[in-house]
Structures are given as structure tokens and as C-alpha cells.
Amino acid sequence: MSEGAGVSRGRATAEMVAERAKVSRVAVSRAFNPHTSLKPEKRELILRIAQELNYTPDRAARALVSGRTHLVGVIVPDVCSNWESQEIDALTTALQAEGFATLLFKTRTDYSMDEQLLAYMRGFNPDSVIAFVENVKPKTLTRFLDRAVPIYVDYPLAGEAEAPESGPLFDRLNILQHDGIDQAVALLQGYGVRRIAYLSGLDKSRASIARETTLRQVMAERGMAAPIVIQGDFGYDAAFQSTIDLFRVGEGADAIFAANDVSAFGALDALKHELNLRVPQDVSVVGFDDIAQSHWKSYNLTTVKFDLEARVRALVRLILRRLNNPQAPGLEETLNTRLVVRGTVG
Numbered sequence: 001m002s003e004g005a006g007v008s009r010g011r012a013t014a015e016m017v018a019e020r021a022k023v024s025r026v027a028v029s030r031a032f033n034p035h036t037s038l039k040p041e042k043r044e045l046i047l048r049i050a051q052e053l054n055y056t057p058d059r060a061a062r063a064l065v066s067g068r069t070h071l072v073g074v075i076v077p078d079v080c081s082n083w084e085s086q087e088i089d090a091l092t093t094a095l096q097a098e099g100f101a102t103l104l105f106k107t108r109t110d111y112s113m114d115e116q117l118l119a120y121m122r123g124f125n126p127d128s129v130i131a132f133v134e135n136v137k138p139k140t141l142t143r144f145l146d147r148a149v150p151i152y153v154d155y156p157l158a159g160e161a162e163a164p165e166s167g168p169l170f171d172r173l174n175i176l177q178h179d180g181i182d183q184a185v186a187l188l189q190g191y192g193v194r195r196i197a198y199l200s201g202l203d204k205s206r207a208s209i210a211r212e213t214t215l216r217q218v219m220a221e222r223g224m225a226a227p228i229v230i231q232g233d234f235g236y237d238a239a240f241q242s243t244i245d246l247f248r249v250g251e252g253a254d255a256i257f258a259a260n261d262v263s264a265f266g267a268l269d270a271l272k273h274e275l276n277l278r279v280p281q282d283v284s285v286v287g288f289d290d291i292a293q294s295h296w297k298s299y300n301l302t303t304v305k306f307d308l309e310a311r312v313r314a315l316v317r318l319i320l321r322r323l324n325n326p327q328a329p330g331l332e333e334t335l336n337t338r339l340v341v342r343g344t345v346g
Contacts, residue, residue, distance in 0.1 A: 012055035021049045032057045072319060073103045073121050073129035073148075075136055077111050081234065082262055082291045083306075084132070090312045091130075098316060100127070111135035111204055118144040128319045134206045142168035147326065151318050155210035158217065171318050171331040173311070177211060180304035180337030182218045184257065184286045187302070187345055189222060193254040193284060197246055198227040199267055201234040201259035208234070208259045211288060215257060228253055232263045239266030240274075247275050254283065255345070261287035261294050264301055268344065280346040290340050300343035310335055 014028045021028070023046060030036040031046035050056075072095055078084045092102045103124055107113045111133040118136075121129070122144040129150045131141060141150050151171045158178040188196065198215055201208030216226055228250070230242040239258065243266065246252060256271075258264035264287030271277045271285070279285055287294060287303035294301040314333035321331055 012050075012053040014055070014057070016053060017046060017050050017055050020053070021046050029057070069125050069127055070100050071103055071124050071126040072100045073105060073124070073126040075105045075107060075113065075129065075131045075133055077107050077109075077133050079104065079106060082293060083260065083289050086291060087132075087308060087311070090308055091315060094312045094316050095319075098320070100319075107133050107136065113140075115140075115144070122146070127323060130315060130319075135204065138168045138170040142170070149322050149326075151315060151322075155207050157210060157213055169330055171322060172333075173314050173318065174332060174334040175306065175311075176334060176336045177214050177304070178218070180339050181211065181214050181257075182221075183339035184302070184304055184345075185215070185218045185222060185224070187339065187341065188255050188284055188286070189224065191280075191284065191346060194224065195251075195253045196224070196227045196255045196257055197253035198229050199232045199239055199242060199256055199258040199263050200229055201232060201263070205234070205259075211259055227257065232259060232266075234260050234263060236262050236266040236269075239263035240270045243267040243270035244274050247277070252283075255286065256283065257286045257288075259288055261289045261291045261301060261303055263287070264303065264344075265293070265299055268299060268301070279344050284346070285344040287344075294340075295342065302342045302345040303340055304337050305340045306337060307335065 018025045018028050030038045031043045076084050113136045126148050128148050131152050149169055153173045155175050198212050230246050232239045256267045264285050268285050271279055271283050277283050287301045290303045290305035294303050
């Protein structure tokens with residue numbers, strides 16, 4: 001029987017790799033950590049022998065020694081919607097490249113989270129937790145975390161005074177929406193638009209509320225009347241029906257500014273296929289997010305862009321900065337938005 005066949009009956013250990021490579025047990029551990037110093041030829045030898053023996057490091061054991069699990073929890077309201085699925089995909093890819101695995105947790109429909117699920121998350125002892133929802137408050141979340149400092153994605157308003165830090169420590173990614181919305185309104189105003197309807201997202205969404213508030217501020221700054229608000233839920237069907245009601249029951253609008261791109265798609269299809277209105281000749285439409293489908297020719301949507309790659313890089317930086325400096329006060333990264341002009345305004 002070959003030596004390799006004998007090894008396959010039981011799990012290979014670091015000691016077995018060390019003995020075969022004629023190195024210390026510590027050297028084996030260092031070989032699997034790309035951030036530690038080890039002579040390249042020694043690392044190559046250890047990794048080659050580990051592969052021959054089918055050895056992989058025990059993550060649980062490494063966590064006991066290093067204090068890190070290399071796990072990142074991600075709390076989301078939805079995993080199927082276009083924006084969330086694209087962001088989760090990009091974030092997971094970026095975290096894996098840094099040696100992290102992702103734990104995904106989904107909230108209730110009201111964006112809250114069952115405390116039993118939070119307790120379950122605590123059992124994994126994640127290095128970090130990213131919260132894409134605001135209803136799971138830091139004071140709630142940190143009760144279920146040992147050393148991890150949660151990261152929140154926030155949408156501060158222009159000129160909004162920063163409240164003094166109080167309560168548990170958390171880090172934050174700020175998304176500034178004013179510039180992108182201002183560019184959109186300026187473009188609409190340049191084409192003679194006077195009546196803008198805001199197609200909202202879910203009532204409990206801070207992102208939607210911040211977009212509506214910022215749109216009101218921008219329109220007031222530009223001497224325009226406040227927007228008409230029609231109810232949506234970030235989804236296609238509600239946007240489709242609300243757009244029909246806006247024109248058949250209400251007084252219509254010159255432009256529709258949607259809380260996200262999927263809502264804008266619903267508005268576009270209602271305008272074209274139910275109301276027989278031309279876009280952009282009769283009604284202009286602006287979305288928000290710039291998801292991958294926005295540039296599809298059937299939509300060709302003008303939209304306010306979140307730079308997904310930049311968002312993901314900023315989140316990974318926050319994780320690494322916090323792990324490198326666990327005692328630091330609240331860390332922040334700030335990103336802006338910009339308008340992407342396509343064919344639905346003109």
C-alpha cells in the first residue's frame with residue numbers, strides 16, 4: 001500500500017506535514033498564512049507536501065490561537081432583489097480574496113431580526129458583521145457579538161448635523177446622495193421638467209426616506225415645487241400600478257424619479273405599454289442604483305449610480321482597519337453618487 005493511500009484513511013495533521021517537510025509545527029502554520037514571513041522555497045515545500053497528504057488547516061483550532069475566525073456576517077433584508085444579489089456577490093468575492101468566509105443572515109420583512117437568529121450568529125464568533133438594514137440597531141446587535149464591531153451602511157442627509165456618538169461602538173459606510181440627485185434634477189430641469197413624481201420604496205427604508213428628503217431639498221434649492229409622492233415598495237409590480245394610477249387617477253407628471261432601478265423599470269413599462277406615453281418625449285424617468293440591467297437596451301435607464309466596486313472596497317477596508325486596530329473609535333468611509341445619463345431623459 002502506498003503512503004498516500006495510508007494517509008487517506010485518517011485526517012492528515014500539521015504534525016505529519018511538519019515531519020515530512022522536516023520543519024517545525026509553527027512553520028506549517030505560517031505557510032498557510034500569506035501575511036507571515038517565510039522563505040518562499042520553504043513555503044512552497046510545505047504547501048506541496050500538505051497537498052500530497054490532503055492536509056488543510058483546522059479553522060477552529062487556528063481561531064483559538066489567533067483570536068480570529070475569518071468569518072464575516074452579513075445581514076440583509078433580501079437576497080433575491082437585483083441590487084442586494086449583485087452586492088452580496090461582489091462582497092463575497094472580495095472577502096474570499098482576503099481570506100474571509102461569509103455568513104448570510106436575512107431579516108424579517110419589517111427589517112427587524114429574530115433574537116434567536118442573532119444568538120445563532122454569535123455562536124460563529126464572526127470577526128465582523130455588516131448590517132445593510134437599519135432596524136437591527138447597534139444596541140441590539142452588539143449584545144450578541146463578542147469582539148466584532150458591526151458596520152452599518154448609512155445615508156446621511158446634506159447638512160445633517162452629526163449626533164454625538166453614544167451607545168455601543170460601530171463603524172459606518174456613509175453614502176452621500178445629494179450630488180447624484182442634484183445632477184438628475186438639473187438635467188430634468190434643463191429639459192423643461194416642472195412636475196416630478198417621486199416613486200418611493202418601502203416606508204421603513206431609511207434609504208428611500210433619505211432619497212425623498214434629498215430630492216425635496218434639491219428641488220427647493222432650484223426653485224421647483226415639491227415632488228408628488230406615489231407609493232412603491234422597491235418592486236416592479238407596485239411601481240407599475242402606481243404609475244398607472246398617477247396618470248389615470250391623478251394629474252400625471254413630467255418626470256418620475258424612482259427610489260431604485262427596478263421601480264423605474266415598472267414605471268417605464270406602465271408608461272409605454274399601458275398609458276401609451278413616450279419616454280422621454282412625454283415623460284422622463286430616472287432610477288437609482290445603476291444595477292447591471294439598467295443599461296439593457298429595452299430600458300436604457302438614466303439613473304443615479306452607486307459605485308458597487310467602490311462600496312465593496314470601502315467595506316473591506318473597514319473590516320481590515322478594525323481588525324488591525326480593535327480599540328479605535330468608530331471608523332468611517334464616505335462615498336458619493338453620480339448621475340449616469342442614458343435614454344430615459346431628453
